[in-house]
Amino acid sequence: MTTNYEIPENITKLLSTYKRNQDSYNELIRNGGYLPPNQELLIDAITALSMRKNILLKGPTGAGKTKFAETLSSLFQQPMFNVNCSVDLDAESLLGFKTLAYEGDKQVIDFVPGPVINAMQHGTFLYIDEINMAKPETLPLINGVLDYRRTITNPFTNEIVTANEGFNVIAAINEGYVGTVPLNEALKNRFVVIEIPYIEGEQLKQLIETNTQLKDRKTIDLFVKLSSDLIQAVYQGKVAEDAASIRALLDACDLSTFIPARRAIQRAIIDKLDEDREREFVLNLTETLF
Incomplete structure (x- = not known):
C-alpha cells in the first residue's frame, strides 16, 4: 500500500x-x-x-x-x-x-x-x-x-x-x-x-570567487585542492577540524591577493593549530601545492 x-x-x-x-x-x-x-x-x-x-x-x-x-x-x-x-x-x-x-x-x-x-x-x-x-x-x-x-x-x-x-x-x-x-x-x-558538511569542489570554487578578492583561477584551484586534502586529513584524524575551516580558507584566499599564498596559509590556518605535528602536516601540504 x-x-x-x-x-x-x-x-x-x-x-x-x-x-x-x-x-x-x-x-x-x-x-x-x-x-x-x-x-x-x-x-x-x-x-x-x-x-x-x-x-x-x-x-x-x-x-x-x-x-x-x-x-x-x-x-x-x-x-x-x-x-x-x-x-x-x-x-x-x-x-x-x-x-x-x-x-x-x-x-x-x-x-x-x-x-x-x-x-x-x-x-x-x-x-x-x-x-x-x-x-x-x-x-x-x-x-x-x-x-x-x-x-x-x-x-x-x-x-x-x-x-x-x-x-x-x-x-x-x-x-x-x-x-x-x-x-x-x-x-x-x-x-x-x-x-552541515564541508563545502567542496565546484561549490567551494564558486564560494571563493564570490566571497573573496582572489580571482586567479589557477590559484583558486590550488586552494580547492588544499581544502579537499585538509578535509580528508580531518576524517583520518591527522589534524583538528580547525585546519579545514572554510572560514579560515577564505581568509587565506583574501590574504593571498597581497602576500604569497604560502604565507597567507601560514597566517590564516597553520598558526591557529595547537600541535606541532598538525602545523607541520599542513605546512608540507602547502609547500607541495604552492
Missing part, C-alpha cells in the same frame, strides 16, 4: 516562491550568503522553519553554520537576534536585565529585554550559537520558548511573554570541543537536526 503525503500549502507556496526567486537567491550568494552543498539542505531548512520548528545546525567549525543562519534570515526577510553561548551565559544574557531609568524627575526601575525576549516580541529569528557551550542549568530557562507553547514567564518582571508570528529559532553546535557539554535529551528533542 502506497501512502501519499501532502505538503502543507504554506510550504508549497514558500518553496515555489524560492524557485521563482532563484535569481534573488543567486544575488544573495554573490553578496556573501551561504552556498549549500546541495539543494535539499536549503529546502529542508526552509520547510522546517516554515512549520515553526526549531532547527539545530550541526557540523564542523568553519563549515558555514552561522552564515547559513544569516542566509535563512535573509530569505525569510526576518531580522535575527543573537545569543553567543559560553559558560558565563546566564538568565540576564538570555532574557534581559533591570536598570535604573528616569520618568521626568522620578527614578524608576526599567527592564531592558535581551535577545530571547526581543525576538519573541518582534516576531523575528533567534540564533543561538554554540548552544552546547552553555551550562546545562541555564538553557532549561527557555524550554517553553522552544516547544509548542512558545511562551516564557519573565523571572525579572513576572510577565508571561508569548512569541509573535514570525518567531523562529536556529541553533548551532560544535561537538567535541573543550568547554562543550552534551545536550540533554529534553533540549535536543526540541530541534530538527540539519547536518
